[in-house]
Amino acid sequence: MASNRSNGDGNQTSQTFKILIIGDSGVGKSSLMVRFVDDIFTTSYITTIGVDFKMSTINIDGQQCKIQIWDTAGQERFRVITSTYYRGADGVIIVYDVTNGETFANLKDWITEMERHCDANVPKILVGNKDDSDSEMTKVVLTSDATQYAQQKNLPFFETSARDNKNVENIFHEITKLALRRRLIAQKDHSSSSTTNQKRTILTMGGIKDNKKCCS
Amino acid sequence: MFYFQRTVYIMMTTTDPSSLPASKNVSHSAVITKEVESRTKESPDHLFEVFLEIREPVNENDQADIILKYPPDFADDMLKSAASFAYPCKISLEDQGEHYTFVLVDSTGVLFRYGYCRRSNRGSTCLCMLSYYPWFETFYTILNDISQIINYQTTVDLDTYLSLLYSYKLLMIDEFYKQEGKEIIQIKCSQKEYSYQRPDLRKLPAVTSSRNFAVMYSRLGPDIMLQLFSHILFERRILFVSSKLFHLTACACGCLHLIFPMHWQSIFVPVLPSSMSWLSQCTVPYIIGVHTSIFSTLNISELGDVVCVNIDERTIETQYDDLSRIPKHLHRSMKKGVQHSEKLHGDGLAKVFLRAMAFNIGTYSNGFILKDDTLDFDRDQYLRQYENTPIHEYMSAIAHTQMFEQFSRYRTDSLTTAFDDEFDIEVKNIQQLQQNKKMKSSKKFHRILEKYVKYGVVPNTTLDKRSTLRKRLSLLDNHETVS
Numbered sequence: 299m300a301s302n303r304s305n306g307d308g309n310q311t312s313q314t315f316k317i318l319i320i321g322d323s324g325v326g327k328s329s330l331m332v333r334f335v336d337d338i339f340t341t342s343y344i345t346t347i348g349v350d351f352k353m354s355t356i357n358i359d360g361q362q363c364k365i366q367i368w369d370t371a372g373q374e375r376f377r378v379i380t381s382t383y384y385r386g387a388d389g390v391i392i393v394y395d396v397t398n399g400e401t402f403a404n405l406k407d408w409i410t411e412m413e414r415h416c417d418a419n420v421p422k423i424l425v426g427n428k429d430d431s432d433s434e435m436t437k438v439v440l441t442s443d444a445t446q447y448a449q450q451k452n453l454p455f456f457e458t459s460a461r462d463n464k465n466v467e468n469i470f471h472e473i474t475k476l477a478l479r480r481r482l483i484a485q486k487d488h489s490s491s492s493t494t495n496q497k498r499t500i501l502t503m504g505g506i507k508d509n510k511k512c513c514s
Numbered sequence: 515m516f517y518f519q520r521t522v523y524i525m526m527t528t529t530d531p532s533s534l535p536a537s538k539n540v541s542h543s544a545v546i547t548k549e550v551e552s553r554t555k556e557s558p559d560h561l562f563e564v565f566l567e568i569r570e571p572v573n574e575n576d577q578a579d580i581i582l583k584y585p586p587d588f589a590d591d592m593l594k595s596a597a598s599f600a601y602p603c604k605i606s607l608e609d610q611g612e613h614y615t616f617v618l619v620d621s622t623g624v625l626f627r628y629g630y631c632r633r634s635n636r637g638s639t640c641l642c643m644l645s646y647y648p649w650f651e652t653f654y655t656i657l658n659d660i661s662q663i664i665n666y667q668t669t670v671d672l673d674t675y676l677s678l679l680y681s682y683k684l685l686m687i688d689e690f691y692k693q694e695g696k697e698i699i700q701i702k703c704s705q706k707e708y709s710y711q712r713p714d715l716r717k718l719p720a721v722t723s724s725r726n727f728a729v730m731y732s733r734l735g736p737d738i739m740l741q742l743f744s745h746i747l748f749e750r751r752i753l754f755v756s757s758k759l760f761h762l763t764a765c766a767c768g769c770l771h772l773i774f775p776m777h778w779q780s781i782f783v784p785v786l787p788s789s790m791s792w793l794s795q796c797t798v799p800y801i802i803g804v805h806t807s808i809f810s811t812l813n814i815s816e817l818g819d820v821v822c823v824n825i826d827e828r829t830i831e832t833q834y835d836d837l838s839r840i841p842k843h844l845h846r847s848m849k850k851g852v853q854h855s856e857k858l859h860g861d862g863l864a865k866v867f868l869r870a871m872a873f874n875i876g877t878y879s880n881g882f883i884l885k886d887d888t889l890d891f892d893r894d895q896y897l898r899q900y901e902n903t904p905i906h907e908y909m910s911a912i913a914h915t916q917m918f919e920q921f922s923r924y925r926t927d928s929l930t931t932a933f934d935d936e937f938d939i940e941v942k943n944i945q946q947l948q949q950n951k952k953m954k955s956s957k958k959f960h961r962i963l964e965k966y967v968k969y970g971v972v973p974n975t976t977l978d979k980r981s982t983l984r985k986r987l988s989l990l991d992n993h994e995t996v997s
Binding site for chain 2: 314316318323343344345346347348349351353366368370371372375376377378379380381382383385386387415
């Protein structure tokens with residue numbers, strides 16, 4: 299069960315990374331997540347609370363990394379996903395369906411918005427899913443087009459097949475690697491400067507108790 | 515005034531996306547309907563989707579049994595999890611007597627379904643009614659009546675009652691509005707007559723008519739409510755904690771009124787079952803309610819930048835100082851308004867927030883542009899009016915929320931609809947304040963705005979002749995000097 303996994307494995311040295319997976323419904327986000335944890339029996343909560351969650355541990359250069367993948371339902375109703383959605387995320391996997399041109403076209407507004415308004419340091423990767431072994435006839439988003447677009451946007455790009463288990467492990471490995479690298483740099487920066495602005499403000503009925511301000 | 519034709523589109527919310535072939539995906543440019551923006555189903559087929567009686571599980575890890583279901587053939591994924599929402603955690607019998615509501619999404623993940631629950635401290639079952647209608651008081655009354663029928667009448671009576679309610683034909687929404695939002699739902703069943711008032715959702719919540727709103731106000735108090743408003747406005751992750759499920763429902767559902775006419779677009783789970791406590795770790799904006807016993811099992815360090823509202827202890831804990839980002843004059847007037855709100859009758863409290871929202875987003879139409887001969891909304895264009903003003907950062911932060919994105923797009927797509935709800939009346943009021951020549955001095959404007967947010971002292975919108983306006987404003991000035 300996902301809930302048991304989330305309680306942690308007691309490994310104090312492992313780092314937790316929270317990764318968002320975004321894209322239209324039907325592009326195979328759930329299949330990628332299920333393939334990633336290799337467990338078809340975990341419950342999906344997308345139809346009750348509108349959120350799906352999978353968690354696993356992977357090893358990057360000897361470093362244990364706990365990775366949580368989060369998906370939310372109903373994203374297609376947004377022309378753009380605004381920056382508040384990405385706040386606090388350690389990485390974003392952007393998925394389209396190689397057999398459906400519209401899912402690729404739809405992503406462009408999201409990516410433009412991300413470029414303009416989200417922290418440029420948050421790692422993002424572009425994934426064309428459903429690149430199945432027999433998809434030659436149905437594939438409409440050409441690899442060359444997607445590669446060119448990804449280069450232009452400076453996004454690592456992968457074509458995957460959740461069905462054939464092609465490249466699935468690679469995308470999660472890649473995003474975690476980038477997220478880990480970013481965190482190590484941030485930690486280095488943090489230790490060199492001496493900011494301790496993680497104080498929390500507690501407001502009670504009487505007013506503010508601990509009023510150490512913090513930027514957002 | 516321009517009128518633009520609505521484009522024809524497939525209403526995605528009535529279609530289960532899983533049943534669609536991938537190539538039929540609705541593009542992001544589809545029109546945003548009121549239904550999608552407000553996340554409230556416009557015309558559900560039935561007054562309720564399903565009624566359940568659920569027996570409390572003996573052990574915490576056991577699945578609760580559904581011992582009664584109406585309609586008997588109702589099948590939905592939610593049934594599997596209904597039990598865990600009806601019994602989200604172990605609560606001692608003496609603390610069980612309460613009404614509360616959990617919220618689930620529909621199959622598209624967009625629209626809300628409300629699970630109204632009634633538990634008594636005598637029985638070991640929970641009565642639960644799932645409906646698309648956000649009618650808290652009405653369904654709590656219905657559940658009380660059902661409880662009476664179960665206890666004192668026959669199963670045939672119960673079946674009759676439920677079938678009459680299930681097949682009850684409500685007025686269509688247009689018709690309902692023509693009747694000035696008045697409709698009595700009447701059911702005759704075994705010589706007894708039951709009647710329920712259909713709520714008019716256009717009305718602002720009043721402390722006397724909305725239990726959620728009243729309980730939120732009494733539990734949190736003016737200061738915390740105001741701070742909570744600032745956090746919701748910037749789409750933070752908000753976690754409510756209480757030992758009463760009803761208080762979780764009241765605060766989580768009640769706080770959504772504060773940001774009207776915007777609607778919360780992200781994760782919304784007012785009552786979270788213990789088996790899903792991992793959700794609190796999600797980085798995406800959320801409003802979640804957890805029972806105190808579940809909260810005590812959470813690893814606080816994994817919650818990140820959450821805003822934690824402890825309802826029982828009346829505390830709010832956060833690393834964000836969002837309240838200080840609200841423009842001073844607005845903050846001051848809201849504070850006065852909320853503190854004086856007990857003197858204000860009816861929807862006075864809701865009005866304080868509504869007027870603040872009129873100030874916050876009332877100028878949205880300045881973002882309208884023509885793009886390929888169609889009306890579109892451009893955020894940069896919208897924010898240009900605030901460039902080089904002290905409130906630019908504030909307005910920009912609001913404009914970058916998903917709530918504003920959906921709100922502005924809905925307003926753009928539905929421009930042919932006449933907007934004349936409470937919000938638009940306030941927007942017109944504020945525009946009149948601004949248009950007046952006297953208001954060119956911003957200091958003066960802010961002073962008047964303060965009065966306006968606090969008391970709603972404004973020129974009447976129907977009397978928009980300059981002279982009348984001036985007369986009324988001079989009254990306003992007098993009012994100002996008196997107080």
